[in-house]
Amino acid sequence: MSKNTPKAIRGTQDIFGADAEAFAFVVETFERVRRLYRFRRIEMPVFEKTEVFARSLGETTDVVSKEMYSFEDRGGDSLTLRPEFTAGIARAYLTNGWQQHAPLKAATHGPLFRYERPQKGRYRQFHQIDAEIIGAAEPQADVELLAMADQLLKELGIEGVRLHLNTLGDGTSREAWRAALIDYFSAVKDQLSEDSQERLEKNPLRILDSKDGRDRPFLVDAPKIDDFLSDEARAFFKAVTDGLDAAGVKWVRAEALVRGLDYYRHTAFEFIPDEGSAAADALGAQSTVLGGGRYDGLMESLGGPATPAVGWAAGIERLAMLVGEIAEPAVDAAVIPLGESALGNAMALLNRLRREHISAEIFASGKIKKRMSRANESGALAALIIGEDEISSGKVQFKTLATGEQKLLDPAVVPLRVLDLKMERDMENVADLFADFEDDMAVIDPEGRYT
RNA sequence: GCGAUCGUAGCUCAGUUGGUUAGAGCGCCGGUUUGUGGUACCGGAGGUCGGGGAUUCGAGCUCCCUCGGUCGCCCCA
Secondary structure (H helix, E strand, C coil), X not given: XXXXXXXXXXXXXXXXXXXXXXXXXXXXXXXXXXXXXXXXXXXXXXXXXXXXXXXXXXXXXXXXXXXXXXXXXXXXXXXXXXXXXHHHHXXXXXXXXXXXXXXXXXXXXXXXXXXXXXXXXXXXXXXXXXXXXXCCCCHHHHHHHHHHHHHHHHHCCCCCEXXXXXXXXXXXXXXXXXXXXXXXXXXXXXXXXXXXXXXXXHCHHHHHHCCCCCCHHHHCCCCCHXXXXXXXXXXXXXXXXXXXXXXXXXXXXXXXXXXXXCCCEEEEEEEEECCCCHHHHHHCCCCCCEEEEECCCHHHHCCCCCCCEEEEEEEHHHHHHHHCCCCCCCCCEEEEECCHHHHHHHHHHHHHHHXXXXXXXXXXXXXXXXXXXXXXXXXXXXXXXXXXXXXXXXXXXXXXXXXXXXXXXXXXXXXXHHHHHHXXXXXXXXXXXXXXXXXXXXXXXXCCCEC
C-alpha cells in the first residue's frame, strides 16, 4: 500500500466475504420476522438537526455531550449524524402526521455514528436493526415487541442470550426513586469510586450497575424501584410479565438494569449473554446485544403531544458475531470459453442460464487448467466448456464436476440439466435432514417427551 | 477522555546481545503437462519493516512523537 493511499476512518469497517454474509443474514432475518409481526418498513435520513438528539436523549448524556458527529452545514445549521434511531423516528412521526397511523408499528435498519473509542463489538460507524411501536400505551405493545425480539434471536440461531427485564416506573415513580438513590449514595459519597461519585451528579441510576468493587457493598441495600412504584406502574409491569409468560418468552428480573438515555419510562430491557456462554465470550465487554424500553416522555420533549411508545434496537455487528461466519453461496454453473473465439457463445450461454435463474460465472482468463480449477473451487455443479470444436458443432461440453462425467449437449437443454443437478443436491440435503430427524425421534420416550 | 498491548510481503507470522543483499508457509503468476479439476516438483513476481524524528560507523531491533489495530475502563447496540 502506498503512503499516498488514504486510510479508512478510525472505527469504520469494510466487511467482506463470510462476515458480510453474516451481516446480510441478520438483516434478512430481521426483515422476515418483522413482516410476521406486521411492522411497517420506514426509511430515515442519516442526519437530523442537532436539537432532535440533544433534546430527546438529554443534554447531559454521554451520547449527546461527547459522542455526536455534529457539524455546521453551508447554511449555518447545526446538523448531527444520527447516533441512534428513536429520536429521528419520533421527529418523523410528528412532522409527517403519522399519528393517523397510530398505533404505528415501524421497523428500520442502517448505520449510526458515535465518536467513541473502538473496541470489540463497538465501532464509530455501526449498524442497528430497530423496531418501534408508537402511540400504544398498553402493555400488550411491550409484550409484542419483546416476543418479536425473542423470535428474531431464535431464528438467527443465537443461544445463551437471555432477556433481562426491569421497570423504571412512570415519571413520578422514577423521580422519587432517583431522589432516594441520591440521598442514599450521598451519605457514603466519599467511599464510592470516582466514577460513581461523578455518576451521583449526572446519572445516579447508573451507580447500580457499577463494576467497581468499592461500590459493591452499598448496592445491596440501595433503594429499590419496587418500593416507589405507583399502583398503575406496578400493574403495568405485571401485565407485561404476565404477557411474556403467556407468550412463552423467558425473562429474568434485573433490578439494577437502567438505561442511559433520559427518555425511558416503565419497561426497560436488554438481551444479555449468560455468563460463561460462548455468546458472552464472542462479545467481550459489549454484553448487550439488543436493548430498549418504553419512552412515553420523548414526544413531548420534541414539542409534540404526549404519545406513549416502546422500542428496541440491536447491533447488527454484535448479532453477526454471534451468528458466526456464513459461507458465501456456491455458484451453480461455470462457463469456460477456450480462446477468444468462444467468448461470444460463452456470453450467450451465460445469459441463457442467468435468465433461467441459475447462478453462473464465467472463467475466461488464465490457463485452461487454472480455469477448471477455479470452476471447481467455486463450488459449481457443472462446468460448461466451449472451444473450437463446440463452436463448429453448435454444442457445449457439459461436465458434471462431482463425477467428472462429460457429454456434448445442445445449449438449449443446458439449463435443464443444471436444474437436475441442483435438484439432486437438494434431495440429498433433505435426506440428511430426515436422518437427523430420525436420530431425534430415537431419543423420544414412549410418552412422547424428549429426553 | 483514561489504561494495556501490538503494527515486518496480499494473508498468517519468524527475524538472536543493533552488523553484509530482511525470510518462511499460504495465496498469486509461469513451467514439468498445447482442450480439462487433484498431488508433487521447479521457477518467478511481490517489502520505503505503519509514518516522522533522534542516538549510532551502522536501526526491523534502542529512545521520542504520531497514526492505526486489538483488548479493557467510561459509555453504549
